[in-house]
Amino acid sequence: MSKQDKQLSWEDRAKRFLKAEMKRADVSYLELAKRLKEHGLEETEASIANKLSRGTFAATFFLAALVALEVEGIRLEDI
Incomplete structure (x- = not known):
């Protein structure tokens, strides 16, 4: 992880x-x-754009998005 991160x-x-x-x-x-x-989450294009521009969203959204994107695994160092 870099100093900037x-x-x-x-x-x-x-x-x-x-x-x-x-x-x-x-x-x-x-x-x-x-x-x-x-996956049971009702989101719109605009609501997703707003969440990502603010950077504030629930962990449930974050995890559901990773599942929806078919991310198989993450390393915490990468976040």
């Missing part, structure tokens, strides 16, 4: 990680909303 807030770290996973999976906010619905 240590200085980022937890909100910034979580949103950067989730955005990177979305980019890696080539998934848009709209596509993520569709996938989350399959």
Whole structure:
């Protein structure tokens, strides 16, 4: 973890990680909303965009998004 990463807030770290996973999976906010619905979460493209721009979201959203993106594992050092 770089010195800059240590200085980022937890909100910034979580949103950067989730955005990177979305980019890696080539998934848009709209596509993520569709996938989350399959897992029982009612989100819209706009609500996801707002959460990620603020960087504040529940752990349940974070975990559900990782499942929806089919992330198989994460290393805490990467967040």
